[in-house]
Amino acid sequence: MQDSTISPLRALVTRTGAAGARLADRASHADLRRADYVVHGLKSLTAALLAWGVAAPWSPGNRPYLAVATALIMANAPTVYRSVTKAVQSVVARSAGLALALTTAWLMGSTAASVAAIAVIAVVVGPRRAADDRLQIASTAVIALAATTAAPVGGLVAPGAQTLTGAVVGIVVNALVLPPLYLDESDSAVRSLARAMGTLLGEMGAGLAERQVAARARVWLHQARDLEKDLVDAEEQVRQADESLRWNTRCTAHARRKDVTYGEAFRTLRGVFLQVRGIARTLADNAHDGHTDHHLGHQFLDRYGETLKLAGTAVEEFAGPRPATGTPDAAPRERLRGAIEGALTWHETMTDLIGRGTLTRPGAWHIYGSLMTDVERLLLDLDHAHTP
Incomplete structure (x- = not known):
């Protein structure tokens, strides 16, 4: 009873926070539109x-x-x-x-x-x-x-x-006369995309820990597919930001060409989107698989849920605002490295168990492999993007 009460409350808090972020973005966009007029x-x-x-x-x-x-x-x-x-x-x-x-x-x-x-x-x-x-x-x-x-x-x-x-x-x-630049719009769109993907990863991680796969897997899949709308919007904003830097006198006068348009970040998040959608699809297919020996074991769900939570945090922090002091914050980087090392170590352990035939659900080995491959690629893509 306690878990069934906490789960909806946690989902409500998550959705409320996401809605608040969207309202803040809309208010910011309204201010930008008035200035544009x-x-x-x-x-x-x-x-x-x-x-x-x-x-x-x-x-x-x-x-x-x-x-x-x-x-x-x-x-x-x-x-x-x-x-x-x-x-x-x-x-x-x-x-x-x-x-x-x-x-x-x-x-x-x-x-x-x-x-x-x-x-x-x-x-x-x-x-x-x-x-x-x-x-x-x-x-x-x-x-x-x-x-x-x-x-x-x-x-x-x-x-x-x-x-x-x-x-x-x-x-x-x-x-x-104030030649147009779209750096703020580009940054906002990419951060919104990262926040949406990170939130979904966190929700899936919490749902796995609470044994809510069967009830929420289809919802996660629909949410993952809906992310494509944010992806298309971010791509258009990044393209316009890159174009606005061409022949722009404000860039020439103030050396703004070095400003970040989040083009590289968007390309990384586009790959992350494919992994997020793949994870949601695999979980949805497995939740409705009629073969009981293909269902994921509780030990795996617990560990994978923790990994998804770490991945969600890493995705949200990946496109977060940079420190104004110019000194990078080492904490997000350390958390990302910890998530990567934990996932790789866990994958090696699971592979060894499968090889020795001691896994609780041996019929689900292909599902384990698909889920682990997707989360590893996701984390490694973020790590590669952070590497100079």
Whole structure:
């Protein structure tokens, strides 16, 4: 009765702590989003005013709307690298649209037939994988075609010059006015992933010690599979953080390129995820195995549960925040080494028992091997990642 009471309470405490961590992460993300809105507003205003001031004097009717629109798009690109690549694509697409408008106007004039020809050539004939570029080419060509009715030559040159001007202004603003960095988002996503995997390992370890395998094995398996969502999110955040460091003036000015984007940590945790899912799958399959001689012995469950708890702690500490003093904390490293040495020693003992035929459940040797291999790989991956 006491165990049945403590187990739900412990699970409730664990879930409450995890929920509290998620709420803290959400609050932090909300603060970051509010700060992003302010930054985007400042950059948009700066880009619009600069583009208007540069392009208005020589634009037809002093209306450089195309330059302003292009500058706004480039200034609010998620990274400086992305703003440059988008600018190149935009300039190429609009140049192609202007060339298409010039060709159709020269052959058929500014008529409905020219508009139809532009639609067919840009939308149907263009590459199917670049749908946005095809639409941009078509829209630019139609706008340029309308402009040729008033000024055949200037109507084509002015939009191209405005596009180029707006692109340059937007890139400059994005690069110089608080260029975006996503290191905090990357760190938060990777730490959240490590915390979720460590929590699950700890829950499985506690469940094994309390003989809750049959009741909770399927739940553990579902939780392990759900970790893939966190894995995908962390991968996207790390990719964006790495991209944000490219051509970023804040990195150049403050030597931020050496900052951690947790790319290596994520790659290690991706391997750990496979081991966690493998452990949960093996436990779930064994819990519902109809062969009684395949069930895991109590001695093994006790020892393996302790190992999973140590592994869970090691995973959570692996991506934890580094000390501000710069002096690494030796305690997590020592705990990890202790878990590895304990698992290896235990594995040797179990292998010897299996070889001599003295294991309590000889029919479950393949399950022992699978579980031990997964936890050993998990711990060794963490150890390898900690090695310079």
